Amino acid sequence: GQQLNQSPQSMFIQEGEDVSMNCTSSSIFNTWLWYKQDPGEGPVLLIALYKAGELTSNGRLTAQFGITRKDSFLNISASIPSDVGIYFCAGQRFNAGNNRKLIWGLGTSLAVNP
Amino acid sequence: NAGVTQTPKFQVLKTGQSMTLQCAQDMNHNSMYWYRQDPGMGLRLIYYSASEGTTDKGEVPNGYNVSRLNKREFSLRLESAAPSQTSVYFCASGRSLMSELFFGSGTQLSVL
Numbered sequence: 519g520q521q522l523n524q525s526p527q528s529m530f531i532q533e534g535e536d537v538s539m540n541c542t543s544s545s546i547f548n549t550w551l552w553y554k555q556d557p558g559e560g561p562v563l564l565i566a567l568y569k570a571g572e573l574t575s576n577g578r579l580t581a582q583f584g585i586t587r588k589d590s591f592l593n594i595s596a597s598i599p600s601d602v603g604i605y606f607c608a609g610q611r612f613n614a615g616n617n618r619k620l621i622w623g624l625g626t627s628l629a630v631n632p
Numbered sequence: 633n634a635g636v637t638q639t640p641k642f643q644v645l646k647t648g649q650s651m652t653l654q655c656a657q658d659m660n661h662n663s664m665y666w667y668r669q670d671p672g673m674g675l676r677l678i679y680y681s682a683s684e685g686t687t688d689k690g691e692v693p694n695g696y697n698v699s700r701l702n703k704r705e706f707s708l709r710l711e712s713a714a715p716s717q718t719s720v721y722f723c724a725s726g727r728s729l730m731s732e733l734f735f736g737s738g739t740q741l742s743v744l
Contacts, residue, residue: 551732560722560735560738561722561735563732566732606674619677622675623674
């Protein structure tokens with residue numbers, strides 16, 4: 519099935535550094551979602567974006583809905599050890615008949631060195 | 633508030649055995665989903681239920697069946713387990729097909 523191109527695949531950073539990751543698609547999306555998955559747990563929604571150009575923050579996390587509607591970005595500022603986990607993007611199109619299911623990226627695995 | 637509850641947390645099966653994974657949500661959501669997660673493959677949709685009384689196939693439905701028992705509960709059944717079904721299974725729910733999803737904590741299934 520269709521998947522989003524999420525990059526980077528993995529990151530290993532020092533505590534305090536900023537992090538950037540992104541998702542791109544060849545298709546236009548109406549919604550972009552960013553999730554975080556802790557080890558042994560299910561994904562948890564971090565930020566939801568509904569409008570092209572939208573910039574939304576959740577604490578140290580900031581996500582943007584790309585102007586072209588084909589991409590989205592997630593930034594984490596001043597990383598801390600509890601930021602460790604897998605970050606997933608997911609996109610949804612509303613103009614595809616019954617095909618309104620979420621399409622997922624393969625995830626960005628983040629490791630933070632204290 | 634429990635959210636999405638999945639049982640069991642862990643399960644080991646022999647090839648050919650059957651089992652049912654249970655999922656219940658207490659958020660009055662209409663839509664429910666079953667995903668599997670494999671290394672390097674991300675989350676793949678097995679089946680979903682847009683509302684009580686309806687179910688539809690996702691990307692990887694072969695070897696699985698589902699039942700939307702009522703608005704709260706959505707079960708996933710493996711009739712004859714195969715090693716290729718070794719995976720982590722997640723149940724999720726949402727207000728509608730156009731809503732963000734809330735996930736359970738997963739079931740780690742190993743088929744030997």
